[in-house]
Amino acid sequence: MKKLECIVRPHKLEEVKGALEALGVLGMTVSEVRGVGRQKGHTEHYRGSEYTVDFLPKVKIEVIIPNETLQQAVEAVSKAAKTGKFGDGKIFVFSVEEVIRIRTGEVGAQAI
Amino acid sequence: MKSLQKESTRLGWAAFFMVLMAFMVTRPMFAQNAAPADPMKAIVDNSSAMRIGIDTVWVLVTAMLVFWMNAGFALVESGLCQAKNCTNILAKNFIVFAASTISFWVLGWGLMFGDGNGFIGLNGLWLVSGTDNSPALGEAYAAMNPFSTVKYEGVYSAINWTPVPLWAKFFFQLVFAGTAATIVSGAVAERIKFGAFLIFSFLLVAFIYPVTGHWIWGGGFLGSNNFRDFAGSSVVHSVGGWAALAGVIALGPRLGKYGKDGKINAIPGHSMTSAALGVLVLWLGWFGFNPGSTMSAGNGTAIAHILVNTNMAAATGALGALLTAWILLKKPDLSMILNGCLAGLVAITAPCAFVSIGSGAIIGLFGGALVVLAVLMFDRLKLDDPVGALSVHLVNGIWGTLALGLFYDNQVSTDIAALATGLTRSQQFMVQLKGVFWVGLFAFTASMVFWYLLKLTMGIRVSVDEEMEGLDVGEHGNRAYPDFVITGTTTISESRI
Numbered sequence: 156m157k158k159l160e161c162i163v164r165p166h167k168l169e170e171v172k173g174a175l176e177a178l179g180v181l182g183m184t185v186s187e188v189r190g191v192g193r194q195k196g197h198t199e200h201y202r203g204s205e206y207t208v209d210f211l212p213k214v215k216i217e218v219i220i221p222n223e224t225l226q227q228a229v230e231a232v233s234k235a236a237k238t239g240k241f242g243d244g245k246i247f248v249f250s251v252e253e254v255i256r257i258r259t260g261e262v263g264a265q266a267i
Numbered sequence: 268m269k270s271l272q273k274e275s276t277r278l279g280w281a282a283f284f285m286v287l288m289a290f291m292v293t294r295p296m297f298a299q300n301a302a303p304a305d306p307m308k309a310i311v312d313n314s315s316a317m318r319i320g321i322d323t324v325w326v327l328v329t330a331m332l333v334f335w336m337n338a339g340f341a342l343v344e345s346g347l348c349q350a351k352n353c354t355n356i357l358a359k360n361f362i363v364f365a366a367s368t369i370s371f372w373v374l375g376w377g378l379m380f381g382d383g384n385g386f387i388g389l390n391g392l393w394l395v396s397g398t399d400n401s402p403a404l405g406e407a408y409a410a411m412n413p414f415s416t417v418k419y420e421g422v423y424s425a426i427n428w429t430p431v432p433l434w435a436k437f438f439f440q441l442v443f444a445g446t447a448a449t450i451v452s453g454a455v456a457e458r459i460k461f462g463a464f465l466i467f468s469f470l471l472v473a474f475i476y477p478v479t480g481h482w483i484w485g486g487g488f489l490g491s492n493n494f495r496d497f498a499g500s501s502v503v504h505s506v507g508g509w510a511a512l513a514g515v516i517a518l519g520p521r522l523g524k525y526g527k528d529g530k531i532n533a534i535p536g537h538s539m540t541s542a543a544l545g546v547l548v549l550w551l552g553w554f555g556f557n558p559g560s561t562m563s564a565g566n567g568t569a570i571a572h573i574l575v576n577t578n579m580a581a582a583t584g585a586l587g588a589l590l591t592a593w594i595l596l597k598k599p600d601l602s603m604i605l606n607g608c609l610a611g612l613v614a615i616t617a618p619c620a621f622v623s624i625g626s627g628a629i630i631g632l633f634g635g636a637l638v639v640l641a642v643l644m645f646d647r648l649k650l651d652d653p654v655g656a657l658s659v660h661l662v663n664g665i666w667g668t669l670a671l672g673l674f675y676d677n678q679v680s681t682d683i684a685a686l687a688t689g690l691t692r693s694q695q696f697m698v699q700l701k702g703v704f705w706v707g708l709f710a711f712t713a714s715m716v717f718w719y720l721l722k723l724t725m726g727i728r729v730s731v732d733e734e735m736e737g738l739d740v741g742e743h744g745n746r747a748y749p750d751f752v753i754t755g756t757t758t759i760s761e762s763r764i
Contacts, residue, residue, distance in 0.1 A: 205533065
């Protein structure tokens, strides 16, 4: 089993979710995060003074998938989240040792 | 101040018809009752009571609108500050009217309106307890209620021109005093100790506000020497502004506002929604503030003129700030537009009954431009005012008071304010300028003394740690938004002094 940690633009969340669902991925965890990368920050103005916003808002999507779906899932997320400009985000892939469904005690792939 | 009518002819006709109608309505009653003592007297008394009732309703309803400006200030000031200080600002803006109520009742009213000398009231000082037979009118103001036969006897003769009961006068004046006190709250926000602010509010409304108020509205040396301020650009707004300026100087700027290299850092407010709604509440409230200052519903022409002038200046003030910000700062910053609307309202408060509608539009437009420049100027001077209270209330309070002279119209002043001075514009301007000077000198100096007394005794500024953490938790023990994750502004941490 693999875990994908996808950092994407906030307005791309729905598209990414749709793409994953199309692959049969039914569960995911989403957090609002802030980060800095090649996109860098930008300046905003308030009452005549400038201020920099270094950490830009992003959405982090965490999903666990069976090994065989990995390639398709990475492609689907990439396709859905891409605009071609700095700041599209990243996908981190981790190996997952075990998954346990708390309600039933099921383990492994069937617990995903 | 205001409305000593010279419209006795019109009132005469009105009186005639009211008596006629009252007679027709009440005739059957007299027919049934055996031998009424004096039917005409009963009718006149009824008409007098009716007139007093109408005026009292007008004064109290407009006073309620002004009371509601507390809600506007609470929304504006909390919106333009950071989320971590939101509970603190709301607490300040809430409690300040409670403090004002007690302060103005105990001493403020007496100092302001008690008969005394040119500088302070001396009679009926405490607890509004002086003799007073309101709604009876003073000798010169009989036309304000042509049915009244009783003459005023009491110790609050400076306000014996309005035909309403004493407690209506008190409440109307109280909400104005409360407005002056609430102005301070925004300027000193995000760093002042809650207790110090509360004590200063008591002192402001008990001593500072009523003294300058006595000079202008209480029979003191400014009002009786042709100085004019219809609804309080000076009495309310610039006095609040001077007190705020003294507080800003005594406190120093917020941490991180001004960098070591001279850089001015923005500390954005946390809710433009709240700020914009607050200004709409204030705009509405001002329709009580200025038109209500007639303190009588008797002259409809005056009320309509004053209301339209008020609205005009608010509109041109917003537009003036919008244009100025767009040109100077490249974007029409909403917070500046909001300040601009308030600037126009503050500026028209003194002259609304002394100038034409066209003049009102110019006064507001200029006020709106002025407020943007003033915000930039105060930042250059390192006078940190998170909500622009100094630019709105102090700068435009002064501007409005002077504008009364620059745009003075003797005809409008006769018909609308009924307080014409007969001076030329340049003469009136000089009178206004002197008034601005004396009010500023006293309000600023007295405020400075009180702020430094507080600073030396209890301290007025929260600790560095508390300021970084937010005053919500430090002063009040809880947050305004406990269920939300709030991210602090990044600029602040860099230059922790």
